[in-house]
Amino acid sequence: MEHSMQNISLSPRTNLLDFDTYEYELQNVSEPELFREMFPYSEVPKVAYNYRHVPMNMPENIYITDTTFRDGQQSRAPYTTAQMVDIYKMLHRLGGEKGIIRQTEFFVYSKSDRDALEQCMELGYDFPECTTWIRANKKDFELVRDIGVKETGILVSCSDHHIFNKMGLDRRQALDKYLGIVKECIAAGLRPRCHFEDITRADFYGFVVPFAEALKALSDESGVPIKIRACDTMGYGIPYPGVALPRSVSGIIYGLQHYAGFESDMLEWHGHNDFYKAVTNAATAWLYGAAAVNCSLLGIGERTGNVPLEAMVFEYASLKGTLDGMDTRVITEIADYIVNETHYDLPPMTPFVGSSFNVTRAGIHADGLMKDEEIYNIFDTAALLDRPPCVSVSQSSGLAGIACWINSHYRLKGDKCIDKKDPRIVQIKGRIDAEYEGGRVTVMSDGELEAFVSEYFPEIAGRKA
Numbered sequence: 272m273e274h275s276m277q278n279i280s281l282s283p284r285t286n287l288l289d290f291d292t293y294e295y296e297l298q299n300v301s302e303p304e305l306f307r308e309m310f311p312y313s314e315v316p317k318v319a320y321n322y323r324h325v326p327m328n329m330p331e332n333i334y335i336t337d338t339t340f341r342d343g344q345q346s347r348a349p350y351t352t353a354q355m356v357d358i359y360k361m362l363h364r365l366g367g368e369k370g371i372i373r374q375t376e377f378f379v380y381s382k383s384d385r386d387a388l389e390q391c392m393e394l395g396y397d398f399p400e401c402t403t404w405i406r407a408n409k410k411d412f413e414l415v416r417d418i419g420v421k422e423t424g425i426l427v428s429c430s431d432h433h434i435f436n437k438m439g440l441d442r443r444q445a446l447d448k449y450l451g452i453v454k455e456c457i458a459a460g461l462r463p464r465c466h467f468e469d470i471t472r473a474d475f476y477g478f479v480v481p482f483a484e485a486l487k488a489l490s491d492e493s494g495v496p497i498k499i500r501a502c503d504t505m506g507y508g509i510p511y512p513g514v515a516l517p518r519s520v521s522g523i524i525y526g527l528q529h530y531a532g533f534e535s536d537m538l539e540w541h542g543h544n545d546f547y548k549a550v551t552n553a554a555t556a557w558l559y560g561a562a563a564v565n566c567s568l569l570g571i572g573e574r575t576g577n578v579p580l581e582a583m584v585f586e587y588a589s590l591k592g593t594l595d596g597m598d599t600r601v602i603t604e605i606a607d608y609i610v611n612e613t614h615y616d617l618p619p620m621t622p623f624v625g626s627s628f629n630v631t632r633a634g635i636h637a638d639g640l641m642k643d644e645e646i647y648n649i650f651d652t653a654a655l656l657d658r659p660p661c662v663s664v665s666q667s668s669g670l671a672g673i674a675c676w677i678n679s680h681y682r683l684k685g686d687k688c689i690d691k692k693d694p695r696i697v698q699i700k701g702r703i704d705a706e707y708e709g710g711r712v713t714v715m716s717d718g719e720l721e722a723f724v725s726e727y728f729p730e731i732a733g734r735k736a
Contacts, residue, residue, distance in 0.1 A: 278290070284528070293530070294484065295476050295477075295480040295481050295484065295530060296481055297442055297443060297446060297477070297478065297481040297482070298442070298474065298476075298477035298478065298481075299441055299442045299443045300431075300441075300442065300474075300477070301441075302435075303431030303432070303434070303435035303436060304431050304474050304477070305431060305432060305472075306472065306517070309515075309518070310472060310507075316507060316518075318509055318511070318514060318518065319514070319515040319518070320513050320514055320515055321513065321514075321515040321516075322513045323513065323515075323522070324512050324513055325521050325522060325525035325529075325559065326525070326559075327521075327558050327559060328525075328528075328535075328558075328559055328560040329557055329558050329559075329560070329590070330535035330536070330557075330560065330561075330562045332536075332562065333557050333562055333563070333564075333587065333590075333591070334370075334371055334372070334373040334562060334563045334564075335366075335371060335372045335373065335563065335564060335565075335566055335580060335583050335584065335587065336372070336373055336374040336375070336376075336399075336539060336563050336564070336565045336566070337362060337372060337374065337375035337376070337399055337565070337566060337567065337568070337580060338375070338376055338541070338565050338566065338567050338572070338577060339358065339362075339375065339567045339568045339571070339580070340355055340358075340359075340375060340376065340377045340378065340384070340387070341376045341377060341378055341404050341424075342541075342567055342572045342573060342577055343567035343568065343571045343572050343577065344378065345572065345573050346571065346572055346573050346574070346576070347571055347613075347615065348613070349381070349383065349384075350383075350387075350613065351383060352383045352386045352387045352390065354612060354613060355377075355383075355384075355387035355391070356387055356390050356391055356394075357608065357612075358568070358605065358608065358609070359375065359387075359391045359394070359399070360394070361601050361604060361605045361608065362375060362399055362568075362605075363394075363396045363398065363399065364598055364601050365584070365597060365598055365599075365601040365602065365605070366398055366399060366597060367594075367595065367596030367597045367598060368596050369595050369596050370397060370398025370399070371584075371587065371595050371596070371597050372398060372399050372580070372597075373398055373399060373400065373563060374398075374399050374400045374401075374402050374422070374563075375399040375400075375401060375402070376401075376402045376403060376404050376424055377391075377401065377402070377403055377404070378403075378404065379403050379404075379405070379414045379415055379418065380414070385418070388401055388403070388418065388420075389418075389419075392419060392420075400421070400422070401420055402420055402421075402422040402423060402424065402464065403415045403418065403420050403422075403423040403424065404423065404424040404425075404426070404466075405423055405424070405425055405426070406425075406426045407425050407426055407427055407448060407449055407452045408452065409452070409455070412452060412455055412456065412459075415461070416459040416461070420461070421461065421462055422461060422462040422463075422464055422498075423456060423461050423462075423463065423464065424464040424465075424466050424500065425449075425452060425453065425456065425463055425464065425465055425466060426466050426468055427445075427449040427465045427466060427467060427468065427482075428445075428467075428468040428469055429445075429467045429468060429469060429470055429473040429478055429479055429482065430468070430469035430470070430472040430473040430474075431473070431474065431478075432469060432472060433468060433469055434478075442477070442478050446478075446481070446482050446485065449465070449482070450485060450486075450489065453465065453486065453489065453497065454489065457489075457493050457495045462495060462496055462497070462498070463495075463497050463498070464497075464498040464499075464500055464539070465486060465497060465498065465499050465500065466500045466502050466541070467479065467482075467499055467500065467501050467502055468502045468504050469502065469504040469505065470501045470502055470503065470504075470517065470523060471503045471504075471505065471507040471508045471517050471518050471523070472505065472507060472517060473517055474517070475516045475517050475522075475523070475526060476516075476530075479517075479523075479526075479527075480526060480527075480530045480531055483499060483527055483530075483531035483533065484530070484531050484532070486499070486531075487531055487532045487533060496537060497537065498537045498538070498539060499527060499533055499537060499538055499539070500539040500540075500541050500565060501523050501524070501527065501538070501539070501540050501541065501556070501561070502541045502542075503520075503540070503541065503542040503543060503552060504543060505543065505545055506542065506543040506544055506545030506546045506548065506549065506575065507545075507546070508520045508523075508542060508548060508552040509548070509552075510548060510551045510552050510554075510555040520540070520552050520555045520556055520559070521555055521558075521559040524538060524540070524556055524559040524560045524561050525559055525560065528560050535560050535561065535562040536562045537562075538556075538560065538561040538562060538563070539561060539562070539563040539564070539565055540552070540553055540556030540557075540561045540563070540564045540565065541564075541565040541577070541578075542556075542564075542565075542577070542578050543572065543573065543574065543575060543576065543577060544570065544575040544576050544577070544578070545574060545575045549570070549575075549576070549577065549578045549579075550578060550579065550582045550583070550586065552578075553566070553578045553583060553586070554583075554586050554590070557586075557590065558590075564578060564583055565577070565578065566578040566579060566580035566582075566583050567579070567580060568580050568581070568605055568606075568609065569581070569606060569609060569615070569617060569621070569624060570582070570621075571615070579622075581602045581605075581606075581623050581624060582622065582623070584597055584599060584602065585599075585623065599655045599656055600655070600656060600657045602623060602624060602656060603624065603656050603657050603658055604657075606624035623656060627663075628658075629648055629649070629652045629658060629659075629660045629661065630660075630661050630662060630663050631647050631660070631661075631662050631663075631675075632662065632663050632665060632667065632668065632672075632714070636662075638669070638671035638672075638675075638691070640660060640662065640675055644660050647660070648660040659679055659682070660679065661675075661676065661679040661680065662675045662676050662679065663676070663714045663715070664676050664703065664714060664715040664720060665707075665714045665715065666703070666704065666707035666711075668703075669691075669700070670691040670692070670696050670697065670700055671691045673691070673696050673699055673700055673703070673720075674688075674689050674690060674691040674693070674696050675691075676720060677689050677696075677720075677724060677728070677731075680717070680720070680721075681724070681731050683731065689728070689731075695727040695728060698727060699723045699727055702723065703715060
């Protein structure tokens with residue numbers, strides 16, 4: 272009896288002999304597959320395992336893309352044209368000459384957005400490249416075909432929640448609709464970037480892979496590169512090894528490469544933070560083969576927000592061992608601009624950018640900070656973020672906390688530092704203790720402490736940086 276065998280060939284990606292990739296066909300089901308065992312809705316979503324592990328495969332070159340002017344505007348008051356241009360200039364400086372912040376995307380529905388896009392393009396920067404975003408319909412396509420961008424994102428929702436329950440289509444109708452708009456995009460000379468919305472609730476082998484294979488065939492036929500942005504729209508993605516699809520971040524990226532033939536530079540991850548996993552999921556996508564992760568400044572975005580761009584700047588440096596020319600001091604400048612110019616309420620404990628991120632309050636911590644700031648500071652925040660470590664002063668700060676605040680606030684170094692045993696520090700502490708004995712509950716403001724310094728240390732009162 273004869274047995275059929277799959278063909279084997281040398282993989283250019285792994286340099287190993289692989290069986291020919293199985294071609295998955297679209298499963299045009301009559302009822303939506305909502306994975307109720309995993310997503311019961313009335314309960315917390317379940318993390319299911321199939322114990323399948325895929326190889327880690329971080330690309331040689333990884334990048335950050337930005338959605339501050341698109342997804343980042345969906346949950347806050349819109350930026351003005353001038354504000355978008357200012358922020359774009361800062362993104363350019365942050366990304367450095369190598370363009371690690373590779374692209375940013377704009378809405379094109381309002382005049383202010385279109386004006387901002389045109390003004391940013393007129394600056395002539397190579398990076399971040401200006402791109403757009405549209406829904407998969409002809410009306411939206413007409414908005415971008417003549418605007419001058421080279422690439423546009425296209426919304427192609429891929430879970431049955433969207434296909435059946437939102438759009439009223441079946442999978443075949445959705446796939447045909449999406450392919451039609453992608454073909455129009457290519458015909459107009461644009462590079463399509465397909466946003467696979469809600470991929471972490473989609474039938475991966477029944478819709479995602481067959482759709483991706485169709486896009487790959489279209490790309491090969493036309494010679495136009497097509498990107499896939501894997502969108503964890505609801506934050507359901509899981510970074511743990513061995514997790515079952517559709518929630519496995521590593522499984523999604525591996526599957527799009529191995530089964531649909533997409534190279535790393537055509538794969539991008541877009542995550543949300545509903546379950547506090549946005550940053551870890553984005554890093555996992557890098558580690559398992561996606562070249563780009565899509566972020567927004569300060570993590571501002573729909574519901575719980577997007578992957579914070581500033582977080583991935585430091586994640587990049589952690590994984591690569593270098594900042595590759597990115598100027599992290601611009602992060603502080605951007606945060607200050609967004610807070611002061613747009614009146615955004617930035618939570619003080621936000622890592623890297625919040626007002627309290629490198630502020631210590633406990634007296635015993637302040638004492639350690641005075642002896643060696645590395646004890647209680649994550650890295651040299653003065654050098655990397657132009658944010659020296661500091662303390663806030665309250666009833667628990669003690670002599671060390673007060674002295675540390677003065678030294679930090681007035682940039683005193685070496686033998687210029689005020690010692691916690693200075694009798695004037697003892698006097699200031701007595702004044703502060705009296706405040707709290709009288710019922711005060713709030714921390715001492717900078718203005719109040721500056722007044723004490725003017726009274727007790729007039730020689731340094733004018734030295735504030």
